[in-house]
Amino acid sequence: MFEEFPEESEWDVVVIGGGPNGLMAAAYLAKAGLKVALAEARYEIGGGLATEEILYPCYSSNPHVIYHMMVDYMPVIRDFNLDGPALAWIKPNSQTGMVFEDGKSLLLTRMIEDTKDSISKFSFKDAVNFGKVMRTWRRIVDEIVAPATYVPPMSPLDLSICMQRTKIGQEMLELVEQSPLDIITDTFENDRVRALMLYASCMWGLDPRETGLGFFVPLLLTRGMNKCYCYGGSHKFASAMAREIVKAGGLILEHAPVSNIIIENGRVAGIELAEGRTLRSKVVMSTLDPHTTFLDLVGADNMSADLKEAIEGWKYDKWSYYTLHIASDEPPHYKCDDPWINEAFMTVSGIESTDQLLAHWDNVVAGNISDNFGGHATCESIFDPTLSDIPGKSISFFQMHAPYEIEGGWDKRGEELKEAILGKWQKAAPNMTRDNIITTTFETPVDIEIRFPNMRRGSIKHGDYRPIQMGCFRPNQECSSTATPIEGLYVCGVSTYPGGL
Structure with a gap:
């Protein structure tokens, strides 16, 4: 001062x-x-x-916020003219991909029909159901959940009475009493489709088996298909x-x-x-x-x-994040059946089934990360070449859920997990070899707390x-x-x- x-x-x-x-x-x-x-x-x-x-x-990177999910709703963008000369928002069509060991892939996009085409590779019925539920879920978000964030909160009883007045409100109440896992399982039949939908619904901290917050599934899926990059x-x-x-x-x-x-x-x-x-x-x-x-x-x-x-x-967040940042000569090229995956804002890999995903999260909550882990990756420089002052170089990260207190301690496990991630990422994107990688650094949940002291225990939401x-x-x-x-x-x-x- x-x-x-x-x-x-x-x-x-x-x-x-x-x-x-x-x-x-x-x-x-x-x-x-x-x-x-x-x-x-x-x-x-x-x-x-x-x-x-x-x-x-x-080589710059975004160590915390990168997926801006509510830009379309934020009054501050309009009130201060922050969507024009002052600030530019990138809105990729390919939003969230998921790649599997056999080379198959799934892709959630901003366009419902494109997403249905991707889902239909696994289940035509799931593709049809996706189109149906998204029409309802978007209405729930647009008419109830998003507007509710700009008015004082209501008590559960008052909210229930209010929601009973309309059909769309009643449909939201039905979701509230279900767990994310129940909603996804009841809506989709293919296990890989379920795995991607569950990951996208719970990646920010929802307990997949807990009831009472089911309305978050429409919010996180619809907004997760409309992420923006600054x-x-x-x-x-x-x-x-x-x-x-x-x-x-x-x-x-x-x-x-x-x-x-x-x-x-x-x-x-x-x-x-x-x-x-x-x-x-x-x-x-x-x-x-x-x-x-x-x-x-x-x-x-x-x-x-x-x-x-x-x-x-x-209570603080049940899990935090471990993030591996990478500078490389080339962006990741995924071994899969859809070239759009390489343009996706976020790509999930290492997860082959719903059971594996749930087991990974259970391990994290118990304070450990086993070989069944998976996570999501983003090549930031695809959307923002200004992050690298050296033309043609790529900036990426791989991020996965992780406990604040891990068995063995982060001083030991941090480096071990870096090597495990590089091995698993290379299986999904074969060009992510040592020859391609220029440098790496990682950030553990403890590092998050050091960087941002109010994210206690690495809690990115300041509370579970x-x-x-x-x-x-x-x-x-x-x-x-x-x-x-x-x-x-x-x-x-x-x-x-x-x-x-």
Whole structure:
């Protein structure tokens, strides 16, 4: 912080955390004419909207957010003109592929008919069913789930009463009471089709066997077929939002960790930075995880026993990710029956059946990764050649679900898994040989927590997706509408309703 910045300053609103949620909140408030300051602990704003040279000089990659699933729905894109000269979004038709050892493949695309053609290679009945359910599931997303993310959460009883009023609402309620595995199994007959649909539905943290969140299946499948890539890297999105904040008169403080949320007479009075300066404000908005916001910054003495108990009971994601980043001379070329797979935004490999996929996830939850693992890969430079300053070189990653605490420890297992992934990836894409690979680096769940401290235990969603932590229970019933029992304190991160994609 510059020495000329005052020891104490006055603001209308102070936002803690410069990730996507904090940037958007600060941009809207500053545009509305309020005096806004945003405090970010890292040296650079963006949070998960990061694009960094983690591989090697001149080779950039997106270590966290790359699949932007809700661009079509986000008002911020229209309100700040972020789909034009300021920011370009790539929308691949080939979205999610899956390749098998026998050379066959499946492909989910933005076009329903193209996807049906791919599914029909395995089951004509499944292709027909896919077309039918997607018509219904898209309506559920467009008319209920997506709009609901922009209004305060309803209690389960009120939501049920509301949904009973329409046929599409009743169909959504039927899904809610089923597990993702039940929905996929009842809808499709071919096991490989089921495996891809289950992977796409649960890859962001849904328990495949848990009931109560079945409405996420339509959301994650339909949006998973409409993923966007931010050209120039995800950090471009963060930079665009930062420009809007500054243009409207707001202030962004980087490398400014917060040590304390000031509470006076039961209400918020501002924040204190770790280096000693105070930003006084009647409103503080925190995008951090619940434990950091309430236990570390507010303090147990400033909250009720019930709120403290609710915060202490918060559970983090059941799994995290292990990611292997690769710079290579050539992009991956998959050995399969569909050339479109090589253009897919995401390609799943290593999974041959639903049982194998479930066994892999069970192992991860138990704290281990066995030889039956699989994961998804993306060649980022296919969609964004600017990531490599050296023309013609490729930037890719292979990512798989992984536990925060792994048997044997990450110091040992990290390097072992790198070799296992390279071996398995080469079976699917034979050109991914040592001669083709320029350099690699990997990131474990522990590394995620080090890079992004509020992703505790490598929790990319700041908290597990389970029925008692979603809807009006995210992060708890007292705080899910963003206002908290502490006057002037608001929460607005991914651990708050509606969560994040």
